[in-house]
Amino acid sequence: MARVLLEKVFKRFGPVEAVSNANLEVKDKEFMVFVGPSGCGKTTTLRMIAGLEEVSEGKVYIGDRCVNDVHPKDRDIAMVFQNYALYPHMTVEENMAFGLKLRKFCKSEIKQRVQTASEILGLENLLARKPKQLSGGQRQRVALGRAIVRNPLVFLMDEPLSNLDAKLRVQTRGSLKKLHERLQATIIYVTHDQVEAMTLGDRIVVMNNGTIQQADTPLNSYDTPKNQFVAGFIGSPAMNFIEGNLVRKKDEVIFEASKSPVSITVPNDLKDIVLPHLDKNVTFGIRSEDIFTEDKALKKSIEGATIKVKVDFTELLGSENFAHCTVGENKIVTRYAPHMTLNMNDQLNLTLRLSKMHLFDTKTALAIV
Ligand code: ATP
Numbered sequence: 001m002a003r004v005l006l007e008k009v010f011k012r013f014g015p016v017e018a019v020s021n022a023n024l025e026v027k028d029k030e031f032m033v034f035v036g037p038s039g040c041g042k043t044t045t046l047r048m049i050a051g052l053e054e055v056s057e058g059k060v061y062i063g064d065r066c067v068n069d070v071h072p073k074d075r076d077i078a079m080v081f082q083n084y085a086l087y088p089h090m091t092v093e094e095n096m097a098f099g100l101k102l103r104k105f106c107k108s109e110i111k112q113r114v115q116t117a118s119e120i121l122g123l124e125n126l127l128a129r130k131p132k133q134l135s136g137g138q139r140q141r142v143a144l145g146r147a148i149v150r151n152p153l154v155f156l157m158d159e160p161l162s163n164l165d166a167k168l169r170v171q172t173r174g175s176l177k178k179l180h181e182r183l184q185a186t187i188i189y190v191t192h193d194q195v196e197a198m199t200l201g202d203r204i205v206v207m208n209n210g211t212i213q214q215a216d217t218p219l220n221s222y223d224t225p226k227n228q229f230v231a232g233f234i235g236s237p238a239m240n241f242i243e244g245n246l247v248r249k250k251d252e253v254i255f256e257a258s259k260s261p262v263s264i265t266v267p268n269d270l271k272d273i274v275l276p277h278l279d280k281n282v283t284f285g286i287r288s289e290d291i292f293t294e295d296k297a298l299k300k301s302i303e304g305a306t307i308k309v310k311v312d313f314t315e316l317l318g319s320e321n322f323a324h325c326t327v328g329e330n331k332i333v334t335r336y337a338p339h340m341t342l343n344m345n346d347q348l349n350l351t352l353r354l355s356k357m358h359l360f361d362t363k364t365a366l367a368i369v
Pocket of ligand 1: 018037041043
């Protein structure tokens with residue numbers, strides 16, 4: 001069994017707490033992605049699992065064994081890094097076989113393992129080539145091959161696709177997903193790219209400032225973020241946020257923005273949930289796909305709050321268009337239909353689909369709705 005367990009794990013570099021109280025179980029055969037902005041502690045967490053970095057406090061388990069004091073080479077893991085670190089003077093075959101030779105595997109076993117890995121990765125015809133005769137994507141596959149032949153309990157991958165161009169990244173992403181299915185292995189994968197995280201992970205761990213913010217399926221992280229950080233980090237364009245507070249007017253609970261004339265009546269079914277936050281600072285959140293221009297809202301009979309905004313600028317991406325708008329001091333990004341023409345300074349009525357609204361406690365940033 002190849003689960004990985006972190007129990008109250010801390011990593012301190014002098015005064016810097018790079019990882020704070022990480023508690024996480026990566027299940028056997030799970031594809032787990034660590035994602036977060038630069039410096040949030042992803043790589044340090046991965047390196048502690050690999051044994052390349054000592055744990056300051058807490059315990060790391062691989063399988064049922066606490067590995068805090070186990071040397072990296074005895075942890076039954078294989079790492080794939082961003083720079084493939086292939087030996088330039090060796091052929092593809094020799095590169096893949098090298099780790100096994102060091103471990104004194106017999107020749108026939110090495111041959112068998114290299115053959116299987118090269119079949120899985122489509123490298124059969126490149127075995128005699130040297131790294132410089134390969135493309136970036138092919139080199140990356142050799143680096144993966146070197147890990148696969150080891151047959152490890154756990155694969156640890158640190159931004160393995162970041163040297164590839166955009167198109168190749170998408171292709172290799174697909175291959176990685178298939179590879180995971182084929183290998184039935186536990187994979188822990190680090191990236192700062194939320195799209196990569198969403199598309200690859202069975203679950204994703206969103207980190208910020210050394211702390212795990214949420215460990216959940218991609219869909220749950222997107223639909224029900226636990227806090228404002230996760231809400232803003234996952235999804236592109238980012239969720240729109242409007243700061244304000246909740247007030248009661250007769251029977252209704254109203255969100256009133258503090259820096260714009262936006263005023264939104266909280267739907268009845270959410271009233272009980274939001275009532276404890278009355279007269280407190282809250283942040284309203286809505287994703288651009290839950291905002292509709294007037295004609296689309298009418299067509300789809302969307303019910304919700306309507307706000308008047310001014311168009312700042314537009315982005316035409318072919319399949320979808322985005323309008324960056326302002327209302328008072330708040331910024332709102334919305335999608336709009338390709339047939340619509342929008343110009344700078346146009347006034348626009350937007351309908352917000354309130355069944356998809358989010359609300360966060362501004363002070364703690366925790367999700368209320
Ligand atoms: P990136 O995406 O930029 O690689 P990351 O999320 O992987 O970032 P880490 O490399 O884990 O972040 O770094 C976490 C924090 O620990 C950062 O503030 C970093 O500066 C600090 N740090 C990492 N390694 C060391 C070290 N050897 N000495 C001191 N501080 C370090």
